[in-house]
Amino acid sequence: MLIKKSEDIKSSEITPQELYLNRRQFMLSASVTAVSAGAALAGFDLFRGASQALAAEQISNLKKSSYSTSEKQNSFKDITNYNNFYELGPDKEDPAANAKYLTPIRPWTVAVEGEVKKPKTYDIDALTKLSPLEERVYRLRCVEAWSMVIPWIGFPLNTLIKLAEPTGNAKFIQFVTLHDPKRMPGQKLPIMEWPYVEGLRMDEAMHPLTILSVGLYGQVLPPQNGAPIRVVVPWKYGFKSIKSIVKIRFVEKQPPASWNMMQPQEYGFYSNVNPEVDHPRWTQATERRIGEFLRRKTLMFNGYGDQVAQLYSGMDLKKFY
Ligand code: MTE
Numbered sequence: 001m002l003i004k005k006s007e008d009i010k011s012s013e014i015t016p017q018e019l020y021l022n023r024r025q026f027m028l029s030a031s032v033t034a035v036s037a038g039a040a041l042a043g044f045d046l047f048r049g050a051s052q053a054l055a056a057e058q059i060s061n062l063k064k065s066s067y068s069t070s071e072k073q074n075s076f077k078d079i080t081n082y083n084n085f086y087e088l089g090p091d092k093e094d095p096a097a098n099a100k101y102l103t104p105i106r107p108w109t110v111a112v113e114g115e116v117k118k119p120k121t122y123d124i125d126a127l128t129k130l131s132p133l134e135e136r137v138y139r140l141r142c143v144e145a146w147s148m149v150i151p152w153i154g155f156p157l158n159t160l161i162k163l164a165e166p167t168g169n170a171k172f173i174q175f176v177t178l179h180d181p182k183r184m185p186g187q188k189l190p191i192m193e194w195p196y197v198e199g200l201r202m203d204e205a206m207h208p209l210t211i212l213s214v215g216l217y218g219q220v221l222p223p224q225n226g227a228p229i230r231v232v233v234p235w236k237y238g239f240k241s242i243k244s245i246v247k248i249r250f251v252e253k254q255p256p257a258s259w260n261m262m263q264p265q266e267y268g269f270y271s272n273v274n275p276e277v278d279h280p281r282w283t284q285a286t287e288r289r290i291g292e293f294l295r296r297k298t299l300m301f302n303g304y305g306d307q308v309a310q311l312y313s314g315m316d317l318k319k320f321y
Contacts (some may be wrong), residue, residue, distance in 0.1 A: 056219040056220060056222070057219060057220045058218055058219050059133060059153055059214075059215045059218060059219060059220060060218075061132075061133075062133055062134060062135045062153060062218070063132050063133070063134040063135070064134070064135055065134045065135060065136045065137075067136055067138075067208070067209055067307075068135065068136055068137035068138070068151075069137050069138065069139060069149060069303075070137075071137075071139065071149045072149065073137060073149045073150070073151055074148040074149050074150060074289075074290055074291060075291070076216075076217045078148060078290050078291055079148060079150050079216060079217065079225070080096060080222050080224055080225060081093065081096045081224075082148075082290060083095040083096065083224045083225065084142065084144075084238065084239070085186075085224055085225075085226065085243055086186050086191055086192065086196070087102075087177065087178075087184035087185075087186040087187055087194075087196065087243075087244070088101065088102065088184065088185070088186055088223070088224060089185075089186055090186070090189075090191060094186075095223070095224035096222075096224045098185065098186075098224075099222060099223035099224045100223075101182075101183055101184070101185055101223075102183050102184065102223035102224075102227060102244070103183065103223070105124075105223070105227050105228045106124065106125075106228075107123065107124075108123075108124040108228050108229075108246070109121050109122060109123055109124065109246065110122050110124065110127055110229065110245060110246055110247065110248060111246065111247045111248070112160065112164045112248050112250075113247065113248075113249050113250070114170070114174075114249040114250035114251055115166060115167045115169045115170035115250040115251060115252060116164040116165055116166050116167060116170065116250050117164070117165035117166075117167060118163065118164050118165050119164070120163075120164070124228050124229060127160070127212075127229065128214050128229075130155065130159055130160060130163070131155035131156065131159040132155065133153050133154065133155055133214065133215070134153070134154065134155060134211075135151055135152070135153055135218075136151070136152045136153075136154060136211055136213075136232070137149060137150070137151045137152070138150060138152055138209075138232060138234040139234060139302055139303060140232075140234065140238050140241070141237060141238065141273045141287060141298065141302045142237065142238040142239075143237035143238065143239055143267065143271070143279065143284075145282060145283070145284065145286065145287045145288065145298075146287060146288045146289070146290055147287045147288070147289050147290070147302075148289070148290050149289075150216055151216055151217055151218075152211065152213040152215070152216050152232050153213060153214060153215030153216060153218070153221075154211035154212050154213035154214055154215070154232065155211060155212060156208050156210065156211055156212075157205055157206075157210045157211060157212050157231065158205070158206045158207070158208065158210070160212065160248070161173075161205060161206060164250070166202070166250050167250075169252045170202060170250035170251070170252070171201070171202055171251070171252050171253070171254075172199050172200065172201055172202060172250075172251050172252070172253065172254055172255055173199060173200050173202065173205045173248060173249065173250055173251070173255075174197060174198070174199045174247075174248075174249040174251055174255035174256075175197065175198045175199065175200075175231055175242045175245050175247070175248055175249075176195055176196075176197050176245060176246060176247035176248075176249065177195045177196040177197070177242055177243060177244050177245055177246065178195065178244050178245075178246045179194055179195035179246075181194075184244075192258055192262055193258070193261065193262075196242060196243075196258045197242070197255070197256055197257060197258050198231070198239070198240055198241075198242040198257045198258065199251075199254065199255040199256070199257045199269065200231075200233065200240070201254075201311075203311055204233070204308075204311060207307070207308060207311065208307075209233070209234055209235065209304060209307055209308065210231070210232070210233050211231075211232050212229055212230070212231060212232075213226070213229070213230050213231070213232045214228060214229050225243070226241075226242075226243025226244050226245075227244060228244070229244070229245055230242060230243040230244060230245060231245065234302055234304055235272060235273060235301040235302045235304040235305075235307075235308045236270070236271050236272055236273060236302075237267075237271045237272075237273060239258075239259050239267065239271065240257075240271055254269060257269055265280060266279060266280055266281070268320065268321035269320075270312075270317075270320050270321060271321070272301055272308075272312070272317065272321075273298060273299070273300070273301055273302035274300060274301075274317055274321065275297065275298040275299070275300060276300075276317075276318070277317065277318055277321045284298055285297065285298055286298055
């Protein structure tokens with residue numbers, strides 16, 4: 001996410017920032033400038049080198065999914081060392097360097113609550129056994145105009161939703177990340193309001209492409225990718241794919257979502273990948289696949305239009321960006 005200018009975006013693509021700085025952004029920029037200074041106080045290391053290798057638990061007997069892309073996958077190194085996870089630091093290398101703080105990840109529970117007939121708090125290991133785990137190779141398109149192809153391991157979110165039996169009032173779902181500054185030292189910094197929250201409309205959450213992921217590349221999810229469980233919604237900008245969740249709340253009204261709350265003129269609630277709607281400060285028409293030199297064209301709905309376009313029929317996607 002862009003609190004500060006990404007190195008991925010050419011300066012020619014960026015509209016002069018002063019045109020867009022409102023008071024809120026100004027405060028945000030100021031707080032990020034203070035991040036480096038605050039990092040030491042927060043007790044974690046920024047701007048460090050490569051991550052330490054953590055012993056990884058393998059996941060076997062994976063079903064292959066027909067939703068997978070056959071495009072070339074990014075390397076495990078790319079996927080685990082170039083991350084956005086502000087709870088583990090604001091730079092791309094920070095989450096890997098600070099992965100060691102997000103431990104232990106057992107016990108871990110996920111509470112399913114709100115407008116449901118069967119609210120329940122699941123232990124993570126029971127949750128993982130609700131449905132056979134699949135490998136889903138998805139494109140992930142970050143709002144910062146870079147992308148990767150990632151072999152996620154997970155299961156459809158709709159499995160859990162059906163078990164919860166939503167009431168007729170359940171129109172949206174809100175997801176909440178763990179709030180624990182000891183394990184997530186970035187939460188000691190005033191970068192955003194903690195915990196990170198995100199939301200989906202009910203039909204988006206029910207869509208078979210939307211998964212809860214517990215692993216990647218044949219092994220359990222590394223901390224920097226959102227251990228032990230995260231959401232993955234492949235047709236939306238990456239920030240909708242919230243990491244390390246502890247709560248799934250069914251609600252009647254559109255719930256608050258972190259980036260949308262902070263900078264609503266830049267990050268909409270829907271945030272469907274859309275090459276026709278530019279971010280106020282840069283184009284969304286092209287992207288840089290991590291590991292490639294030339295930029296490629298961004299596809300509507302990140303290339304998943306055949307499956308998801310009907311969810312938005314009749315909606316003005318320039319208004320509901
Ligand atoms: N979830 C939480 N809790 N905190 C974050 O900072 N960053 C988001 C998303 N989920 C983020 C998060 C953004 S901006 C992106 S692009 C993706 O995670 C990146 O996922 P990856 O690091 O596994 O590629």
